[in-house]
Amino acid sequence: MNEPLNQPPNERTNNLRLAVVGAGPGGYAAAFLAADLGIQVTLIDPEANPGGVCLYRGCIPSKALLHVAKLIEESQQAKNWGIEFPVPKIDLSRLRGWKENVVKKLTGGLGQLSKQRKVEYIQGRAAFENSNSLRITKVDAGETTLTFDRIILATGSRPAIIPALKLDSPRMMDSTEALNLEDIPGSLLVVGGGYIGLELGSVYAALGTRVTVVEMLPGLLPGADRDLVLPLHKRLEKMFEGILLNTTVASLKEDGTGIRAKFEGQSVQENNREKTFDRVLVSVGRKPNSEIPGLEKTQVQVNSRHFIEVNKQLQTADPAIYAIGDVVGEPMLAHKASHEGRVAVEAIAGHKVAFEPNAIPAVVFTDPEVAWCGLTETQAEKEKREIRVAKFPWGASGRAVTIDRPDGMTKLIVDPQTERVLGVGIVGAGAGELIAEGVLAIEMAALASDVAMTIHPHPTLSETVMESAEVFFGTSTHVFRPKRG
Amino acid sequence: MIEFKLPALGENIDQGDLVRLMVAPGATVSEGQAIMELETDKAVVEVPSSVSGTIKEVLVKEGDKIKVGQVIFTADNNGASAVDAKEAARQQEPAPPPRPEPAQRSSGTTAAAAKPQQVPAPQPESQATPRRNRSTDAPASTEFRLQELGENISEGDLVRLMIAPGAKVSEGQPVMELETDKAVVEVPSSVSGIVNEVKVKEGEKIKVGQVIFTLQGGAASVAEPARPQRQPVEHVSGQHGARLAFQAAIRAEGKTEEQALPPDQPRSAPASFSMPAQxxxxxxxxxxxxxxxxxxxxxxxxxIGxxxxxxxxxxxxxxxxxxxxxxHAKAALSAATMQVPARAGHFAAPKLPDFAKWGKIERVSMRGVRRKTAEHLAESWNTIPHVTQHDRADITELEQLRARFAPKAEQAGGKMTVTAIALKVCAAALKVFPQFNATIDMEKEEIIYKQYISIGVAADTDRGLLVPVIRDVDKKNIVELAVELSQLSQKARDKKITLADMEGGTFTITNLGGIGGTAFSPIVNHPEVAILGLSRSRMEPEWIGGKFEPRLILPLSLSYDHRLIDGADAARFLRWIAEAFEQPFLLSVQG
Incomplete structure (x- = not known):
């Protein structure tokens, strides 16, 4: 979402020394841009290479596994198309090895890019001495104290834990441990029906685990529009052993055979009040890593939800210190962090910039994928904002039918006065790739007619975006739904 | 029957004055034949016909203002030649590309042509005036001075010099790059020749008017020095330009950028959970x-804030x-500029220093005549591009006449002064040169010629400068004028003069001869277009008939509105006046 900087590095940046604490997608994007602008950059992270949670323990390994999960699913579905495979044999160590290779390849590549840019990479942990100096404890022993003009905190987040469900057992997993893929448990309880729980639950389900998801709220993927979640919910109902909504886990106890979970909630009947699972994955959200040693020696302020407070330039209450990514707030998404990282560096370089996107896409990489950006129907309803929604069902998409995935839907949320596209929501195979067009449409303030009059390639799923805009005008080629009134 | 309509004349030109019509009913025209001359804001153009045939009716006449799309003539498409046939066919088709301008004629363009008629023609003054300036008063020079760079820019830093001694420069060639407050500009030369000496070097601050280089031998062709022939090329990107505009705007408000743009304050992070893309x-x-x-x-x-x-x-x-x-930024800029009260003109008065620092001062409020004078003259000066023409009149003989008729005027209660005679002379001159008795109506783009001649005479009173007006000067004789002038002057000095006595003038005379001086530049009394200044007459040796003779010479200074009056006309007008003074007999013949 950044445009290229239109000014060369100035005197201000030439002798500027910058430390970036944390080398996730926010931190390394910031460090690399700063280096490109002629700033002297030190990047500090405990891992051997940049990457952070996203590459080591998040987006990337989970997507590698989800790719495999999808292959398994499709091999089973192939029966419908006249091709039958025997039950797949899963070599867990090779699967794990492949996933680790993906991570290594990408993080190693970032290490290279870091060197090429002459970024000083220190493998270690940083603590504040004061607003301008950091004491760095290196992983390979040794300590060093360095002074900087500016410091960017990109310390990220970690899986949240519910104290009541804390159980010291090897059967308990958080997302990091779940990605380690130690075994394929017979049964798995996923606590939390958010995107992490559903993605990892899908992986295990595809590998053969009986998965039960427990969600406290009345629906999966809280925050997303219900009509987008519905096709996913339907499919997951088939994949999972159970989806318990409006339900909480009252207790977890380890017994000889597994972990015994006790449920509470409306949908809990006498026959399913208790159940034993081989493993439990707790995915109830993430917590910002704002407990940075020595932070009290600076003016940085942390709010009650443990996020570091920043302004639109990502500057903290301490003028020398900036913060970006998960540690400054929701949504905790890599692409938000990268953009913030770039904005922070531009601000440090003296440009008049602000973090002010019109849309941040959210993608859930389940099957089908769910993706949305900009205004949601849920949000519009809450704000009592007048909108018009145009939906295009994938059953009418030639491409969706050819891949036997008509279980999808593309919708536009449109301002009825200006006909401007305010939000886009997509559920279906590859929705995550399709949502980018929606983000661009919103950022460019496109009208529904702009989208409708843009020629989309046939036959592709991207046509569903165009046709949903045509639905808005009641003139969709493949859906007969005349405009009312 | 076919019609010929005025085709498009070029960008932003939607009308022109018909100065010469070359066809008449019955005449045969063929495509491409010139049929009239139009004077537009930019040039006189010959308009070729785009039709062939015999003219039936001509619907315009010389002197008319003709708009694009207006029907000029109708013609019979007789003797259908090959051209005509082609023509008829083309009428059905979209208009051909406007090559020599015969574009718009198809029926489709008729409706479209009606629209631009509403649009007023662009004002020609900005282009016309400097062009005339150049032709009339361009002094010869062998050096190149830094020319005006633009409004409010008086200096710049020389960032790049593109010439050296011995280099050949020609008019229009860029010779240096200057960095001003607003932009980096390329400064073109206004002279041609071989550079002799470069008087500046890179890094220096250079002021407008400063000599940049001199030419060898002085064999220079010189352009008008006050204004560059080519506008400086500004290297300003869109964003940079807008930023500069903004900075200028906040400077005009007297603020620093920090004041205008308070830094964003840290805000609390929101208190919500789950996965909001909100x-x-x-x-x-x-x-x-x-x-x-x-x-x-x-x-x-x-x-840009x-x-x-x-x-x-x-x-x-x-x-x-x-x-x-x-x-939006531009509007903010002009709004900021407008906030500065612009009472006495278009430009805000520069901030004054604290004079009390250097000595005792007294502040007196500026009221009445002084304030009015300040406002009116500033307005005149800002509105009218002034030029002053000087001349001298030999009034040796007139002086003898004046002395002879003085008692007669005195008898009537007046005083036979040079001013009284000048009134009569000017009235006669204004009859011969009516454009000096006119007013420009910029709004309507018209010139108002007044069919009466009333002349104001500047009077020096205790209250300040007052200009009583003598009406219908051309209908009064010199004695009558002398009497009326004496009465009005007295009235002015007695503070009995009314506003009505000072209104309705068509020309003004100001005589400083009673005090002294050899010449001056009077300011035109807007909305009049000319003013005649008289300085003190004195005996001077004049070369007459092979020897010097003592003659009484009256210096004349005519300031005029260059928008309406060309330099040559002004020179003729003033010469006419000088000759009238010299040969009073002319008055009775011509006046």
Missing amino acids: LGKVAGTEHRSPVPAAPHTRRLARE VDIYEVKGTGPGGRISEDDVKA
Whole structure:
């Protein structure tokens, strides 16, 4: 979402020394841009290479596994198309090895890019001495104290834990441990029906685990529009052993055979009040890593939800210190962090910039994928904002039918006065790739007619975006739904 | 029957004055034949016909203002030649590309042509005036001085010098790059020749008027020095330009950039959970609905200090373009400029220093005549491009007449002064040169010729400068004028003069001869277009008939509005006046 900087590095940046604490997608994007602008950059992270949670323990390994999960699913579905495979044999160590290779390849590549840019990479942990100096404890022993003009905190987040469900057992997993893929448990309880729980639950389900998801709220993927979640919910109902909504886990106890979970909630009947699972994955959200040693020696302020407070330039209450990514707030998404990282560096370089996107896409990489950006129907309803929604069902998409995935839907949320596209929501195979067009449409303030009059390639799923805009005008080629009134 | 309509004449030209008509009913015209001459804002153009045939009726006449699309003549498409046939065919088709201008004639363009008629023609003054300046008063020079760079720019830093001694320069060739407050500009030479000496070097601050280089031998062709022939080329990017405009705007408000743009304050992070893509909940973002502007546009707005939410988008659905942001910044700039009271002119008075620092001062409020004079003269000076023409009149003989008739005037209660005679002379001259008795109506783009001659005479009183007007000067004899002038002057000095006595003048005379001086530049009494200044007459040796003779010489200074009056006309007018003074007999013949 950044445009290229239109000014060369100035005197201000030439002798500027910058430390970036944390080398996730926010931190390394910031460090690399700063280096490109002629700033002297030190990047500090405990891992051997940049990457952070996203590459080591998040987006990337989970997507590698989800790719495999999808292959398994499709091999089973192939029966419908006249091709039958025997039950797949899963070599867990090779699967794990492949996933680790993906991570290594990408993080190693970032290490290279870091060197090429002459970024000083220190493998270690940083603590504040004061607003301008950091004491760095290196992983390979040794300590060093360095002074900087500016410091960017990109310390990220970690899986949240519910104290009541804390159980010291090897059967308990958080997302990091779940990605380690130690075994394929017979049964798995996923606590939390958010995107992490559903993605990892899908992986295990595809590998053969009986998965039960427990969600406290009345629906999966809280925050997303219900009509987008519905096709996913339907499919997951088939994949999972159970989806318990409006339900909480009252207790977890380890017994000889597994972990015994006790449920509470409306949908809990006498026959399913208790159940034993081989493993439990707790995915109830993430917590910002704002407990940075020595932070009290600076003016940085942390709010009650443990996020570091920043302004639109990502500057903290301490003028020398900036913060970006998960540690400054929701949504905790890599692409938000990268953009913030770039904005922070531009601000440090003296440009008049602000973090002010019109849309941040959210993608859930389940099957089908769910993706949305900009205004949601849920949000519009809450704000009592007048909108018009145009939906295009994938059953009418030639491409969706050819891949036997008509279980999808593309919708536009449109301002009825200006006909401007305010939000886009997509559920279906590859929705995550399709949502980018929606983000661009919103950022460019496109009208529904702009989208409708843009020629989309046939036959592709991207046509569903165009046709949903045509639905808005009641003139969709493949859906007969005349405009009312 | 076919019609010939005035085709498009070129960009931004939608009308012209018909100065010569070359066809008449019955005449045969063929395609491409010139049929009239039109004077537009930019040039006199010959308009070729785009039709062939015999003219039936001519619907315009010389002196008419003709608009694009107006029907000029109708013709019979007789003797259908090959050309005509082709012509008839073309009438059905979209108009051919406007090559020699015979474009718009198909029926489709008729309706379209009606529209631009409403649009007023661009004002020609800005181009016409400097062009005339150049032709009339261009002094010869062998050096090149830094020319005016633009409004309010008096100096710049020399960042690059592009010439050296011995180099050949020609008019229009860039000779250096100057960095001013506003931009880096390329300064073109206004002279041609071989550079002799370069008087500046890179890094220096150079002021307007400063000598940049001299030419060898002085064999120079010189352009008008006050204004560069080519406008300096400004290297300003869109964003940079807009930023500069903004900075100028806040400077005009007397603020620093920091004051105008308070830094964003840290805001609390929102208190919500789950996975919101709702931007209102993203840390650091304000809860405002997304603005209909592309990221690049939003960044431009931030760069130049415009709140994008205040910009009105002109695109579909209120989409804000880069131009909208710039227009907003420009409007903010002019609003900031307007805030400075511009009472006595278009420009704000510069801030005064504290004079009390250097000695005792007294402040007296400027009231009445003085304030009015200040306002009126500033307005005249700002509105009218002034030029002053000087001449001298030999009034040796007139003086003898004046002395002879003085008692007669005195008898009547007046005083036979040079001013009284000048009134009569000017009235006669104004009859011969009516454009000096006119007014420009810029709004209507018309010239108002007054069919009466009333002349104001500047009077020096205790209250200040007053200008009583003598009406119908041309209908009064010199004795009558002398009497009336004496009465009005007395009335002015006695503070009995009324506003009505000072209104309605068509020309003004100001005589400083009683005090002294050899010449001066009077300011035209707007909305009049000329003023005659008289200085003290004195005996001077004149070369007459092979020897010097003592003659009484009256210096004349005529200031005029160059928008309406060309230099040559002014010279003729003043010469006429001088000769009238010299040969009073002319008055009775011509006046």
